Amino acid sequence: MSLTSEKIGEVLVVSTAGQINSANAAALESELLALVEQGEHRWVLDMGRLDYISSAGLRVMLLLAKRLKQKSGRLVLCGMQPHVHEVFDISGFLSILTVVDSRATALALE
Numbered sequence: 001m002s003l004t005s006e007k008i009g010e011v012l013v014v015s016t017a018g019q020i021n022s023a024n025a026a027a028l029e030s031e032l033l034a035l036v037e038q039g040e041h042r043w044v045l046d047m048g049r050l051d052y053i054s055s056a057g058l059r060v061m062l063l064l065a066k067r068l069k070q071k072s073g074r075l076v077l078c079g080m081q082p083h084v085h086e087v088f089d090i091s092g093f094l095s096i097l098t099v100v101d102s103r104a105t106a107l108a109l110e
Helices: 025-037 055-070 082-091 103-109
Strands: 002-008 011-020 042-053 074-078 098-100
Touching: 002 025, 011 025, 011 055, 011 103, 025 055, 042 055, 042 082, 042 103, 055 074, 055 082, 074 103, 098 103
Parallel strands: 011 042, 042 074, 074 098
Antiparallel strands: 002 011
């Protein structure tokens, strides 16, 4: 699992690659929440290169979204591969998180 981030205007764009699973979810959670605490409250999470997400990874996404909401921020997920999108769909997360097809669409929402 790797993360890269860039600032586009007021929006932090974080790109994920690889897998988010029980082995790395805790470290990912710490890294993402630290960015929230540093003042990053408008997020686009680009999941275009994410190959797999487990229930532990879903929990991290939900926790990030809740923390951002507490800070009057926003999280938009984008670029999911079909099999990752299916995990979000089956889990019901598509109805509680903002998910769009492209980074451009995500940035337009922010």
